[in-house]
Amino acid sequence: MKYFNTAGPVNCKDHYCLxxxxxxxxxxxxGLISQKKYFVLHAPRQSGKTSCLLALENYLNASGSYKSLYINVEAAQVARNNVEKGIFAIINEIQRRIELSGYDDDSQRIVKDLCDPHxxxxxxxxxxxxxxELSPLPLVLLIxxxxxxxxxxxxxxxRQIRSGYDSRPDHFPSTVILCGVRDVRDYRIHSDTEQMIITGGSAxxxxxxxxxxxxxxxxxxxTLCLEHTKETGQIFTxxxxxxIWDLTSGxxxxxxxxxxxxxFKLEHGKNRDNPIxxxxxxxxxxxxIIRRETHLDQLADKLKEERVRRVIEPILTGDLYEGMLRADDIEYVKDLGLxxxxxxxxxxxxxxxxxEIIPRQLSWESQSGMALKQAWFVDDDGRLNILKLIREFQQFFREHSESWIERFQYKEAGPQILLQAFLQRIVNGGGRIDREYGLGRTRTDLYLRWPxxxxxxxxxxIELKILHKSREKTIEDGMKQVMKYIxxxxxDEAHIIVFDRRPEVPWDEKIFREKRELEECRERNRVPVVIWGM
Known part of the structure; x- marks a missing residue:
């Protein structure tokens, strides 16, 4: 039986695949190969790059016009700045792939005498x-x-690949395709030998x-999901x-x-009579998300990088900070797929x-350190008492925000992260929290659904805003935005939380709660909005 593949290259005999x-x-x-061009193919991790390269290798070899060889140089990563060790690991990979691909020539003729430190x-x-030179056809190397x-x-x-460029196609690969997560232009390589940063574009x-x-x-x-229906008869509604599309964007x-x-994992889903x-x-x-699958864990690890923080943090807050965004950082985080x-x-x-996973990851330690009991915030009729919950957070924020936010790498987004940690601790195992944020939105929107x-x-x-203008102007902007969301x-309920981060303002002035109801709310039977200050 076929299944959906989540690890390694796709094998269309075993996996549902495009x-x-x-x-x-x-x-x-x-077209690029026919022009003997060297080029880059890049995409975020686990996007199907290796599957595509292996398929291209087979296609080119079957065409009769080219000899193609795929190699994976990841094994040389451990060499780091030990050039000798790294290059020899790559040469051994070339030899191994030649043997697997069934070259007619003796592979030892390729690597003979090359494992010399000099x-x-x-x-x-x-x-x-x-x-x-041993290939009877133009050689296409897929790295x-x-x-x-x-x-x-x-x-x-x-540099060694570049130095052979002018000898192609008779004495060097006619085409070289470099494949990785990033475009070569984004490489910022620290050279121990030259004691400087070398860019990929120059190398x-x-x-x-x-x-x-x-x-x-x-x-x-x-199409991919319907492959499962063809195989098993189980339908997707x-x-x-x-x-699936809405959650993944493909x-x-x-x-x-x-x-x-x-x-294949949910008990209800394993019964092929049940529609998905x-x-x-x-x-x-x-x-x-709860299991923190490898892909999501790798994503979370990238959040620790300073270049990533400079891009992600203003998205989480909805605000731009002077000098924070750089064009090369944006390209880098795009290449990572974030x-x-x-x-x-x-x-x-x-x-x-x-x-969802980004703020969860950033608040993981906070969630673990909050001793909260869900039952305390659930009324007898099963409804979540959001007034009680936010009031409790308001007091928690007053007492602990400075010490908690100081622990965060993403300090500018600290208030939003802390509130989401607080809510997630309560909602886990019950409701859902959808998050909407983006650069320039000047807010973070949380949509909580409780069964x-x-x-x-x-x-x-719950709309989160950082006070930049006057309190009244901030609330006025928030009211307009939240009405559209309602x-x-x-x-059923709407709240605006205004975080006042000015250190000179006393807490007694920052902390407040009031209810607002615009004239159009009454006319259109909208719910009133509760404003919270922190």
Whole structure:
């Protein structure tokens, strides 16, 4: 039986899959190869890069026009700045792949005499020269995980490939494709030997193009899921398919992981007579996040990087801080797959799952350290007492915010992170919190859904704002924004929390609570809004 793949390259015999060669513009790639170009193919981790490269290797070898060889240089990562060790690891990988690919020539002729310490600065160049000269057809070399290399080893690899460029195609690979998470232009490589930062663009200035492997389209998500229906007869409801797309925005690993969790892990989903519903998909999403699956854990680890913080933090707060955003940081975080940028320049978190996992991860220690009992905030009728909950947080924030926020790497987003940790601690195992934030929004919106005993859902909107203008202007802006959100969600309750971070203002002035009801609220039967100051 086939299944949804969540680890390693896709094997279409064993996995539900989209044809790998359909994932990129094959005619464009073949055009670059015919022009003997060197270029980059990059995409975030677990997007299907390796699957596409292996499929391209098979396609080119079957064409009869090229000899293609795939190598993965990740094993050389441990060498770091030990160039000799790193280059020899890559040469051994070339030898291993030659043997696996069934070259007619003796592979020892490729690596003979190259494992000499005195040749490390040219050994890779010599190996590729011999490989090209032994090939009866133009050689296309596919190098995977190139940006796993670090320091002087990476610099040496890029320079040795560059130095053979003018000898192609008779004495050097006709085309080299570098594949990794980032574009080579984003490499900032510290050289111990030269005691300086070398950029990838200078070390590899023969790059003709940089191609990016995109996410699945909504139609491709549907096609992949329906492979399961063809195999088993188990259907996905229209809402389930929409929810998978809505949660993932087509990120390949997330799509496969959600579908696998739903169809092969959930007890209800394993019964092929049961249709896959949106509720089951949401449950699968929660399971993945709670288990902190490897992909999500790797994502969380990237949040610790300063370049990532400079981009993610203003998105979480909705505010821009002077000098915080840099163009190369934005490109780097885009390459990691954490953000997307619209044609108008607007930057946002890539998908709903990342929107949830990022603040959860940043507040993980805070959640663990809060001794809160859910039952204390649930009334006898099963409703979440949000007034009681926010009032408790208001006091908690007054007493502990300075010490808690000081622990955060993302200090500017500290109030938002702390509140979300507080809410998540209560809501875990019961309701759901959807988060909406983006650069320039000047706010963070939380949409809390709490299931009630009668089968209905309590819907609560909480808008978070940092006081920059006057209190009244901040509240006025917040009221306009929250009214639109109330209409969209059909909320039962709405709250605006205003964080006043001015150190000179005493707490007695910061702390307040009031209820606002605009004239149009009464006219359109909208719920009143409770304003909280902290």
């Amino acid at each position: 044809p790998p060669l359909s994932r990129f513009n094959l005619s464009e790639i073949l 040749l490390s600065l040219s050994a890779l160049n010599s190996a590729l020269t011999r490989l090209a 995977d995980e190139i940006d796993a290399l670090v320091g002087d080893t990476l610099i040496s690899v890029l 590899f200035n023969v790059k003709a193009e940089s191609l990016r492997l995109g996410n699945f389209s909504e139609e491709e998500v549907r 229209t809402k389930a398919l929409s929810t 990120q390949p690993w997330l799509v496969n992981a959600l579908a696998y969790e739903t169809c 519903t949106d509720t089951m998909v949401e449950q699968a999403k929660d399971n993945l 953000i997307t940028q619209a044609p108008n320049g607007e930057i946002s978190i890539s998908n709903r799952i990342y929107q 009630l005993p009668d089968g209905t859902v309590q819907r609560i909107i 209409d969209r969600c059909g909320a």
